[in-house]
Amino acid sequence: MSDSDFCAMARAAQAAIDYRRAIAAADTTPAATYADILAAFDAPLPETGGDPDAIIAELIERATPGIRASTGPRFYGWVIGSSHPTGVAADWLAAAWGQNAANVVAAPAASAVEAVAAQWLLDLLGLPAEASVGFVTGATVANFVCLAAARSEVLRRAGWDVEGDGMFGAPPIHVLIGADAHATVFSGLKYLGLGAKRVTIIATDQAGRMLPAAFEAALKAAPGPVIAIAQAGQINTGASDPFAEIAPIAQAAGAWLHVDGAFGLWAQACPSRAHLTRGVELADSWATDGHKWLQTPYDSGFAIVRDAEAHRRAMAISASYLPPAADSERDPSSYVPELSRRARGFATWAMIRQLGREGVAEMVERCCRVAARIADRVGREPGIAVILDPELNQAMFRFGDDDAATIATIDRVQADAIAWIGGASWCGQWVMRLSVSSSATTEHDADLTADAIVSAWRAIRDLKGRE
Ligand SMILES: Cc1ncc(COP(=O)(O)O)c(C=O)c1O
Missing domain, CATH: 3.90.1150.170 (Aspartate Aminotransferase, domain 1)
Structure with a gap:
């Protein structure tokens, strides 16, 4: 490595700090459009390399006019957190340390910090301490992971090994979902072979909350394995399903209840709003984001599953060249779809540590x-x-x-x-x-x-x- 490499790192850090210092006064619509930035970067593949510091300077100069000030105080377009500087700093270290947070041997500190952050998250969100947590890219993948665990468990109970035998010939799974569910939950159903269209839609009220009577009636009409998908925080209204009413109904029917709580689950962490998610802790799995209300930088989501064994069954990867974790250890990749992965636990730990x-x-x-x-x-x-x-x-x-x-x-x-x-x-x-x-x-x-x-x-x- 050359001096220019380190100058490039310092230049990037300084530019990032300058950018964030000025963010409150920044226009919320960038000066440059997509087409402008495309034109600024449009060039043939370079045949030869360049000086690292000059390259980073070029990146800053050309990209900055097209950076949306979504980390500023008046960006309300979607539920996007502010990528808080403390989380960013922790994430810089994650990148600089270059850890592949797949397993304990490759990344002991990343694995241990993730284990601690997982326990803190469960405590903060009022979820069962025995639940497992996968640190993923966002709620879309968290929904997918939780639904994979759900699929595994409801089929296991029906005598079917979906990890080994796949979906062909498996007992049909009935999926119940609210009429105002988020689009990304349907992506999870698509990836898992459960079918985005093969669902029973449950009627909702004017704020998008499932009607418990409609939920109960649909469950009664669904024989065999059932996955019910509820949500905390409807994307337009912020409303949460009536968990205290629907969770016991799901439980009595032996259905797996999953909650998409990308941002709404954070009501649990706020005593004055926790009544909005009352009973959510009774569910079987929960998807939520770090890059929304926890203010971690992108990307950061959490797949939380009460039955850690089902979670691992759906996700864990083993191979002779991958050293197995000891009983007292936790391999991050056992709870997510990827093997090689970013050490997302550092930013999560830092944000919880900073805010408390x-x-x-x-x-x-x-x-x-x-x-x-x-x-x-x-x-x-x-x-x-x-x-x-x-x-x-x-x-x-x-x-x-x-x-x-x-x-x-x-x-x-x-x-x-x-x-x-x-x-x-x-x-x-x-x-x-x-x-x-x-x-x-x-x-x-x-x-x-x-x-x-x-x-x-x-x-x-x-x-x-x-x-
Ligand atoms: C309720 C809900 N579910 C899922 C998602 C998808 O989250 P992500 O974009 O982090 O994957 C969002 C995003 O806003 C959401 O609000």
Whole structure:
């Protein structure tokens, strides 16, 4: 390695620090588009190498104009955390240490830190201490892993070895899922041969919560192995399924209950919001993210399974060249689909260590308060309708009386670049949807954001009035 290699590392670190120091004032819409950045990077394959420090300088210069300020305080487009500097610093070390966190021998510290972070997570989220945790890329893969464990166990109980014999000829599995489930859960069903279309859809209420009576009736009509998929935190409304009611019903029927709790499961870590997920600990598996409410850098998700044996059966890899872990040790790759993998436990450990139980609770509560404050201020403006009062960190608004006015207002807010907020279809109508999930967002940002929404709407309304 040359001096230039180390200069490149120092340059990257300094550029990252400078970027994050200035983030609060950054426009939420980047100056450069995808096409601009493509043009800036477009070049034939280099025939020869280059100087490391100069290459990193080139990367910074060309990419920075196209970096979205999603780590800033007023990015509400999706549930995206702020990649907190402490988590980033831990993640830099994970990269610099270059650990392949597959197993204890290859990466003893990464494996041990992951084991500790796993126990802290279970404690923080109020989940059973005996559950196993796989550190994956995000909730999409966490859902997949949990559903693989579910498939393994419900088929094992039916006398079928899915890991050995696959799905051909296996007893059919009935999958029950709420009408407002997240799209990525269907990806998990697709990957596992369970079929994204071969599901029984359970009716939901106006906030997207499963109706317990509909759930019970569907379970009664589903003979044989059953996997029921619930959620904590509907992507538009933030609503959670009524776990205290549906979990005992699932249990009595011998169904595996999985919970997609990508962000909503974090209500568990906040005493003032924990009533929203009451009973969630009764489920069999839970998917959640670190890169949302825990503020770890991308990518970070957790696949949590009550029955650790089912989890390992679905995921563990063995080969003669891979040294087995001792009974007192934990190989990270036994709980995830990959063998070679990033040491994600360092960033998770660092974020929990930095915030502590109280810091996580305060942050979750503040995000919820900000969502309610924005909704309250925006809702006072004539012509703006608040769709459901926020109970968690999500808010939805409709402008005027047609989709066009709502779409135009969203475009206007994005163009003004004070806040970035997107849209979605909810109950057949286009709405502005806002997710508050950054530890950087404060009440002051709430007020700036509400003002930006109201002034964008007034501009659109006046424009419409003149037409
Ligand atoms: C409820 C829910 N499930 C799953 C996902 C997918 O998570 P990820 O993008 O981390 O894979 C999300 C993402 O927003 C979500 O909100």
